[in-house]
Amino acid sequence: MAKYVYISIGSNKGDRFQNLQLAVNRMFDLVGSIENISKVYTSPAFGFESEEFLNACLIIKTELLPDKVMQYLLDIETELGRTRTEGVGYEARVIDLDIIFFEDEIINTQLLQVPHPEMQKRRFVILPLNDIASGIVHPVLKHTVRALLNNCDDTSELVAIDKHLENPIKTFNFSHRNFIAIEGNIGAGKTSLATKMSEDFNAKLVLERFADNPFLPKFYDDAMRYAFPLEMSFLADRYQQISDDLSQLDLFKDFIVSDYDVFKSLIFSRITLQEDEFKLYRKLFYIMYKEIAKPDLYIYLYQNTERLQQNIKKRGRDYEQQIEDDYLNKINLGYLEFLKNQTELKVKIIDISDMDFVANRADYLNILKLICS
Numbered sequence: 001m002a003k004y005v006y007i008s009i010g011s012n013k014g015d016r017f018q019n020l021q022l023a024v025n026r027m028f029d030l031v032g033s034i035e036n037i038s039k040v041y042t043s044p045a046f047g048f049e050s051e052e053f054l055n056a057c058l059i060i061k062t063e064l065l066p067d068k069v070m071q072y073l074l075d076i077e078t079e080l081g082r083t084r085t086e087g088v089g090y091e092a093r094v095i096d097l098d099i100i101f102f103e104d105e106i107i108n109t110q111l112l113q114v115p116h117p118e119m120q121k122r123r124f125v126i127l128p129l130n131d132i133a134s135g136i137v138h139p140v141l142k143h144t145v146r147a148l149l150n151n152c153d154d155t156s157e158l159v160a161i162d163k164h165l166e167n168p169i170k171t172f173n174f175s176h177r178n179f180i181a182i183e184g185n186i187g188a189g190k191t192s193l194a195t196k197m198s199e200d201f202n203a204k205l206v207l208e209r210f211a212d213n214p215f216l217p218k219f220y221d222d223a224m225r226y227a228f229p230l231e232m233s234f235l236a237d238r239y240q241q242i243s244d245d246l247s248q249l250d251l252f253k254d255f256i257v258s259d260y261d262v263f264k265s266l267i268f269s270r271i272t273l274q275e276d277e278f279k280l281y282r283k284l285f286y287i288m289y290k291e292i293a294k295p296d297l298y299i300y301l302y303q304n305t306e307r308l309q310q311n312i313k314k315r316g317r318d319y320e321q322q323i324e325d326d327y328l329n330k331i332n333l334g335y336l337e338f339l340k341n342q343t344e345l346k347v348k349i350i351d352i353s354d355m356d357f358v359a360n361r362a363d364y365l366n367i368l369k370l371i372c373s
Contacts, residue, residue, distance in 0.1 A: 002061045004035065005069055006101040006133060008116070008125045012045060012053040013094045019080060020054055021165055023095050026076045028168040029365065031069055032062030033200050037165045038128035041158040050092045055158070056165060057100070057128040061199075066102045070112045073097040100129060104139040115140060123154040172368045174201055174255055177297055179246065180371075181261040184301035185331050186323065187311035192358050193301065193367065194259040206245045206258035209237060217319040219272075227272040231281060235265045239288045246293045262292055267334040271327070298345040299371060302336075304353040305329055 007027070011019040020040065028034050038057045045053060062069060074097075081094045100116045107114040115138055119125045126149045129136075134146040141148070174180070180197075184190040191207060198205035215230040242262055266289075269281050303311070305328045312320050339347050350370050357364040 002032070002063050003103045005031070005060050005062055005066075005099060005103075006057060006129060006136070007060060007073070008055065008057050008096075008098045008100050008119075008129070010043075010053045010055040010096040010124065011094060012051045013092050014081075016054040017161075017163060017165075019095050020056060022080055023076055023097060024058065024165050025168050026079065027058075027060060027073070027097075030072045030076070030361065031064060032060045032361070033169060034167050035059040035061050036132040037167060038131035039160040040163060040165060041124065041128055041160050043124040043158045044156050045092070053124065054161070055124040055128055057125070057132060058165075059132055066099070066105065066107050066114060067109060067111050069102075070099055073099070098125075100125060101133075101136060101139075104137070106139055120148045120152065121154060123149075123152050123156045123158060126152060127158050169200060172201070172372050174203070174372070177255045179256045179258070179293065179295045180297045180299065181258045181295035182299045182301065183261055183264060183335065185303060185308055185328055185335070186320065187308045187315070188301040188303045189311065189352065189357065190301055191259040193299075193364075194257045196357075196364065197257050197368075201257075202252075202254045203257040204245070204250050204253040204255070206242065206256060208258075208260040209241060213237065220319045220322060223272060227269075227274075228277050228281070231265065231269040231272060232284075234268070235262075235281070235285060235288065238262045238265055239292065242292055258295070261295060261298060262289060263338065264335075267338055268331065271330045271334055294344060296346060297371075298339075298342075298347045300335060300339055300347065300349045302332070302349055302351045302353065305332070307353050 009020055009023055013019075017040065024034065024037065036059045040054055040056045043053045043055050045051070064072070077095050077097055082096070098116055099112065099114055100119050102114045105114060116125070119129075120138070120141060126145060130145050130149045134144065136145050137143065138145070138148060143151070180203075182190045182194045194205060194207070197203060213230070213233055215226050215233055219226040219230045238260065239262060242258070245258075246256065266282065266285050269278055269285075273281055305325050308328050309325065312323060339349060348371060350367060352363075352367065355363040355367070357367050
């Protein structure tokens with residue numbers, strides 16, 4: 001599960017602001033989504049004579065363990081040119097990255113101490129932290145960040161500069177989108193991607209309610225008998241849900257992202273139904289489909305059959321475990337045939353057969369770049 005980590009950043013060598021921005025960019029690449037960034041402050045060197053520092057704090061949502069986050073921070077420091085010298089004490093540095101809080105965890109390992117043991121004594125930490133997390137309670141001292149700031153004995157004078165660090169997520173622009181549909185075969189990862197995008201880009205999430213369909217387990221046991229009632233129930237549910245969700249304006253969300261498009265009903269039914277059943281079904285579909293808003297971007301996640309089967313087994317739904325390769329191949333071909341002849345929608349097909357965007361953040365960011373390109 002994702003957790004929030006609070007990180008202090010500082011620099012007093014070279015292009016100090018650029019050093020901070022590069023560190024923010026790399027933390028976004030490696031650690032997780034950046035939720036908030038404080039103002040940037042000038043502060044005198046603490047504990048030694050040197051040039052003034054630039055300091056800030058940020059909040060990152062991460063799925064990584066604390067030691068892994070800290071190891072990435074050390075790697076980023078090395079990338080940016082810092083060499084940590086054992087036993088030297090305070091010194092000038094290109095970049096300094098420290099974990100202050102990892103939610104309310106108390107950690108004491110060889111690599112990491114959290115909460116940072118000196119944070120309450122350092123105004124250059126708690127002033128920017130107060131910008132973005134004033135109400136957070138120190139899990140050991142049991143005081144809020146605001147209270148720690150008010151009681152801090154450090155009298156160093158900090159001054160906010162007029163430049164702000166940019167959140168790298170702004171490089172992915174969805175402001176011109178109203179409705180994005182993410183589609184794919186069974187086990188392709190469409191729900192996972194839609195969920196991650198909704199969280200990172202303040203989008204309203206619309207998920208297909210397949211788990212409530214009583215015909216689905218029966219279909220996998222006896223496809224011939226239950227195909228038509230299954231497809232009809234899916235069509236009715238999808239029509240009702242997407243109509244309701246698209247008609248409900250949410251002023252606090254920037255756009256809608258869904259893990260399905262209603263046209264999948266026609267694709268699946270073409271595979272599962274007998275010819276006469278499909279003709280009737282198609283007639284009903286087009287009567288309903290013309291009333292539904294179309295996505296202004298349609299994403300199809302393509303995965304090869306071997307990967308699909310691996311994903312299906314990993315998520316462990318009993319009624320899916322007997323799905324045959326031939327059925328998955330037919331679904332892929334059905335989607336690709338539909339997309340090849342599609343003229344109404346803006347379509348992007350992304351081959352994710354060699355990606356794992358759930359476990360690998362770099363893959364996730366690459367998919368976002370492909371969507372925005």
